[in-house]
Amino acid sequence: MSENLTEFFYALTPERVLDAVELEGQRCTGRFIVLNSYENRVYQLELEDGSFVVAKFYRPGRWDDEAILDEHRFLLDLQEREILVTPPRLLKGGATLGEVEGIRYSVCDRVGGRAPEEMDDEQLRGFGRSLARIHAVGRLREADARIDLDPDILLADNLDTLLDHDLLPDSVASAYEDAVWELHERSTPLFDEVEFQRIHGDCHLGNLLRTPVGLVFLDFDDMAMGPVVQDLWLMIGSRDAWGERRRDLILEGYELMVPFERWTLALVEPLRAMRMVHYTAWLVRRWEDPAFKLGFPDFGTEAWWNRALRDLLEQLERLRELT
Structure with a gap:
């Protein structure tokens, strides 16, 4: 990845974004909103016909073309089966992935709705x-370019x-490294028999949208090959009785559609550590x-690393109790 490409990504301007979308034959009014995303650059744009689209410019060096297309194929597979997602639009020439000055991008329709702050029993x-x-759709094909x-x-x-980045302070480096290796040793056997398939990868309330037609699943940027329980545990939340109730309600709905292997709930704590x-x-x-230095001003301080180590050791202790 060239330094110039990275600098261009950091310096993306609204004018360049509008130009890229208009190259696809979609005339913009010039009105736009920058949407929240640290990983990519995402913009809501108004078109001259009064509709809105969302343009996502992918961070260089994270995913290659085939990995991005794995995401697009998953979204299109879901759309074909009338599952509510935000699939990419076809661009000129019939592709879903465009490029401007080496930066890849895609465009999808904007979906109006509200992010759920909480869910009642029936919503869960x-x-x-x-x-x-x-x-069920995720099982239909592989995503070979995505991580496991x-x-x-x-x-x-x-x-x-x-x-490799040499950012761990000497005061925590040895203990942090030892904790990760013990987590690895204790977690690995639990994954030996589990089935991996296409999953959302980052399924939580912030990536859901409540709309008049139903619940829309957003942001498949972290889609991966993994155990399906990964998409449940972030929604389960706490480890207390309320978390268990949320889990049971979600699985009650889930198992009306497809079977769920309950033994894979043992992967929740390893997945949390990971x-x-x-x-x-x-x-x-x-x-x-x-943008990261502005958004995470205390990252890298000794106090930050001390908290990270403490949290990791607490998680390791939970794993010791389970394995």
Whole structure:
């Protein structure tokens, strides 16, 4: 990945965004809103016919073309089966992926609605039914260019990233590294028998939209090959009785559509640990982006790393109790 390409991505302007969309034959009014996204650059644009689209410009170096097209294929597979998602529009020439000065982008229709702050019992059951339908479609084909959500990638590889960037303070480095390796050792056997398939990968309330026609699933940017329980545990939330009730309601709806292997709930705590390490490595990889330094001003301080180590050790202790 060239330095010039990265600098162009950091310096994307509304004018360049509008030009890219208009090259696809869609005339814009010039009105736009920058949408919240650290990983990509995402804009809502008004078209001259009064409709709105969302243009997503992909961060260079994260996904290659085939990985992005895996996401697009999943979304189009879901749309074909009338599952509520935001699939990419076809651009000129029939492709879903465009490029401007080396930066890839896609365009989808804007969907109006409200992000749910909470769900009642019936809404949790409905979420479970919808998620089961997504997973049924996810089984229909592979996504070979996407990562596998397993301990080797989310723990071992991410630890390599942290060590390569040399950002771990001496005061926590040894304990942090030891904790990750023990998490890896305890987690790996639990993944030996689990089936991997296409999943959303980052399924939580912030990636859902309540609309008059139903619940829309947003932002498949983190889609992966992984165990389906990954798409449940973020919605389950807490480990207390209320979390167990949410889990049971979601699974009540889910199992009306497809079977769920309850033994895979044992993967929730390993997946939680893997997400913690992956999040830290993500911050490290993106630290040269000016937006990250503004959004995470305390990252990299000794106090930040002390909190990260404490949280990781607490998670490790939970895993010791389970394995």
